[in-house]
Amino acid sequence: MKFSVFQLxxxxxxxxxxxxxxxxxxxxASLFMVADGMGGHPDGELAAQxxxxxxxxxxxxxxxxxxxxxxxxxKSAVLVGHRQIVRHAAxxxxxxxxxxxxxxxxxxxxxxxxxxxxxxxxYVVRDGKLLTRTRDHSYLDGKGLSNFLRKRxxxxxxxxxxxxxxxxxxxxxxxxxxxxxxxxLLCSDGLWGNxxxxxxxxxxxxxxxxxxxxxxxxxALRKGGEYSDNVTALALEWERxxxxxxGAGFTHTGDLSDLGFASxxxxxxxxxxxxxxxxEQAIERSIAEINDAIERMGSRERRS
Numbered sequence: 001m002k003f004s005v006f007q008l009x010x011x012x013x014x015x016x017x018x019x020x021x022x023x024x025x026x027x028x029a030s031l032f033m034v035a036d037g038m039g040g041h042p043d044g045e046l047a048a049q050x051x052x053x054x055x056x057x058x059x060x061x062x063x064x065x066x067x068x069x070x071x072x073x074x075k076s077a078v079l080v081g082h083r084q085i086v087r088h089a090a091x092x093x094x095x096x097x098x099x100x101x102x103x104x105x106x107x108x109x110x111x112x113x114x115x116x117x118x119x120x121x122x123y124v125v126r127d128g129k130l131l132t133r134t135r136d137h138s139y140l141d142g143k144g145l146s147n148f149l150r151k152r153x154x155x156x157x158x159x160x161x162x163x164x165x166x167x168x169x170x171x172x173x174x175x176x177x178x179x180x181x182x183x184x185l186l187c188s189d190g191l192w193g194n195x196x197x198x199x200x201x202x203x204x205x206x207x208x209x210x211x212x213x214x215x216x217x218x219x220a221l222r223k224g225g226e227y228s229d230n231v232t233a234l235a236l237e238w239e240r241x242x243x244x245x246x247g248a249g250f251t252h253t254g255d256l257s258d259l260g261f262a263s264x265x266x267x268x269x270x271x272x273x274x275x276x277x278x279x280e281q282a283i284e285r286s287i288a289e290i291n292d293a294i295e296r297m298g299s300r301e302r303r304s
Contacts, residue, residue, distance in 0.1 A: 012228030018044035019232035024263035029108035047098030085163035099163035113174030190229035
């Protein structure tokens with residue numbers, strides 16, 4: 001695989017940046033992720049960090065060097081991430097659990113699968129046109145609200161996330177076969193909430209990702225003003241990212257061995273993660289339970 005990638009996160013008019021981002025890859029598969037810790041709950045940045053590190057850990061464990069079942073893996077990874085957040089809150093007797101959105105894209109065999117929960121989005125741009133994007137789990141972008149009320153609401157109200165007291169709702173998409181030059185953007189609502197979709201598509205089409213991402217982030221901060229949300233974006237260009245005019249360069253995963261693994265997930269900023277985040281037994285129990293639940297769901301779908 002060859003891809004050019006650039007990621008950037010900026011603090012808006014908030015006390016701290018609760019967004020997290022990163023990607024990891026083996027010789028034959030790559031996983032790109034953005035999470036937006038939710039304000040109004042404690043330690044949103046911790047929830048985002050746990051979600052991404054859990055998904056990256058599971059990817060490293062199962063991509064040998066590729067994932068056998070993409071959709072099954074993504075569903076499992078989201079649910080295990082959710083359970084790890086809830087487990088952390090219970091272990092520390094927190095009155096309210098940390099919460100986060102997440103969007104992730106898995107690419108292998110020239111195809112992309114994705115999963116998202118909340119209002120962090122994925123966009124795919126091909127030949128200057130929007131090919132697809134995720135739909136938020138909110139009353140503004142989704143179902144459940146009349147057009148009359150939707151037009152009068154001033155913010156994106158989510159009805160699901162990771163870390164809540166109930167199992168999260170999430171959507172999985174793909175497989176989408178990528179073509180050379182396709183641009184894929186994963187971002188928090190701090191970016192898409194301040195930039196028109198047509199503008200976002202035009203910039204992704206016109207510029208290498210190493211230039212488009214900083215331009216989009218800075219524009220979102222300017223338009224967000226003094227009280228701007230945090231702004232996070234991770235974008236990649238498929239295959240054609242090897243061109244020499246892209247200052248970000250390109251990643252060629254063929255340089256890795258069969259069991260090689262690389263990651264840009266941010267280092268822990270909280271000591272608690274080092275000691276308790278990756279409890280192997282807890283993860284294995286969660287994986288077994290989730291696998292059984294997903295398998296039962298799949299059996300019901302096949303029968304119907």
